[in-house]
Amino acid sequence: MRLADLPTPCLVLDRRKLERNLDAMARAVARNGVALRPHLKTAKSAEIAKLATRGQAGGITVSTLAEAEYFARHGFRDILYAVGIVPAKLDRAGALRRAGVDLTLVTDDVEAAAAIAAHPDDHRVLVEVDCGEHRAGMPVESERLLAVGRALGKRCAGVMTHAGHSYSCKSIAEVAALAEIERQVAVRAAERLHAIGLATQIVSVGSTPTALHARGLAGVTETRPGVYVFQDLFQVQIGSGAIEDMAVTVLTSVTGRRPDENRILVDAGGLALSKDRSTAAAPRDYGFGLVLDVEGYPTLGEAIVERANQEHGIVTAPTPLPLDRLPVGARLRIAPNHVCMTAAMYDRYHVVDGEADAVIAVWDRVNGW
């Protein structure tokens, strides 16, 4: 099978770039002496999880119970479900534990912690603390932190935090400073819980930017980056990678041309690319994605998907598009703004190796909840 034979739109994964991204993260975690627990919310693929855990401790992170069940079926045994647990989901999580999966949950809520402690399954839980992202987690010096820990009692296994606000950093130095805050908050939370007699063997941090650029992670036991496996336009702009590191693109076909307006239509619209507009807040706004040639190179200048209706992408460029080379049916690739969102619309990856046209493998993905 070749790229030219694939129905469009579809996902293309360049294995060579994937490997390079995995190597870069392996070096970063080795330098900082922490375990890598890759967040598979981005890749959602057993084949990629196997590569991402190669030479590592083997633990993974997931964002849904559907992912936890899928990776358990593929042999993964050490899984952190890193979204605040709801009591109604404890039975489903317990079924995984009873099937031999070492599943770890997280909470930041006293009532949820009490429900976990009262639940018949022997759940293992991290207390979530906020290091400034203002999403989930408690302030590290709050009374509530200790109250949640006490409610968990012997179910407590440590702490976790997530510096998701690293996505709005403007420089590597700023990311490194935030990584240090993330570290300090996690370590301090563990100290506070330890001081009241709770187990805190796990001190978990991580986002792709802070995992790559942390200058030291003393006291931390593991990091949970996710999007580093693929990189995307947003990550490139915040210094997590270079444009040539983006491993996942959407293969698309030209469906129409408007030479008078210097634009083309492609069959990658809002569903194929997602409606994510994270680059709107980045130095360079790529609309709904950067248009690459079929080999994955940015040879079309600054062409972007400016508008995305459900199944129509409208490509514009500040300089003349090479319309002679772009008849209806011509193939292009689109680099996504936020690859976690884009990949979620597909059930498989078509794997290629560098610029070669051959599809060397098809890897499945798990979607939904």
Add this chain to the structure above:
Amino acid sequence: MRLADLPTPCLVLDRRKLERNLDAMARAVARNGVALRPHLKTAKSAEIAKLATRGQAGGITVSTLAEAEYFARHGFRDILYAVGIVPAKLDRAGALRRAGVDLTLVTDDVEAAAAIAAHPDDHRVLVEVDCGEHRAGMPVESERLLAVGRALGKRCAGVMTHAGHSYSCKSIAEVAALAEIERQVAVRAAERLHAIGLATQIVSVGSTPTALHARGLAGVTETRPGVYVFQDLFQVQIGSGAIEDMAVTVLTSVTGRRPDENRILVDAGGLALSKDRSTAAAPRDYGFGLVLDVEGYPTLGEAIVERANQEHGIVTAPTPLPLDRLPVGARLRIAPNHVCMTAAMYDRYHVVDGEADAVIAVWDRVNGW
């Protein structure tokens, strides 16, 4: 099964509201004396397609070949695939024709039209014309319109246009004026093709706003609205329906609380809601969705999903949230900005009847390409 038993996030469809929306559109097309060819890109469900075509001619519209194949398996025989066809997809489309499906394609490209005419399958094609949306389609007075028609020759069956720019109208009167332009453009395009001896038995127009509010459709044979079946926050704001007409919501669970910041976390994030921000350009910006109580009523005031990370939705409100009634695990429903995007993340609808808690049916959906 009851709503309280469903794993969250999931899609809830209120059949009573769906029926009311279907009735409203049936009245609109009857008033204008045209056939209704519902665009199933929104619902992507055979059960809904059966209801939406009840008492109608039976034709449907789709946005992907995967939808065409799915609806063909469910017995639909008159299908318009309303996205510009790419020559590489002609074999797959031809397989449907050979299986007895009366599949109609669209194009606005001379070379694609020539490829269709040369293709061994007896494809049936509408010429796409632009009535001001500036997406696909040719200007109605262009030479290219005739060139595409000539290239199609006996494969030509008429014309289609889409007033997607009705989504930016500010009043019903403005929508009605646009519906008249849409009608005029379609009729004029058909006249021009007819004048050079081509068949133009189909004159197809339509979007939900223009189908509902057209004051007359003389010369038009069919209309193709889609989102009317469900309605959503964006449609409500442009006058296509009322807030109580929104038939599809996302059922979600509270996953965390921050009383000090008057906000809660829910398990409906960017994947569960989509990253669509169409209400950003509407009179009222609902963030990533309006928060309703579990029965589907807007009793939480102006609470919206202000931020949406992959699996985290952050709910804020200008007035105090009733946090006592919203412990971790409490259930809410979120009305989406753009239901076509939101529904695409799910493989099924949980059907309820009005405010009753019982799930009376589970209807599947087709996703992907």
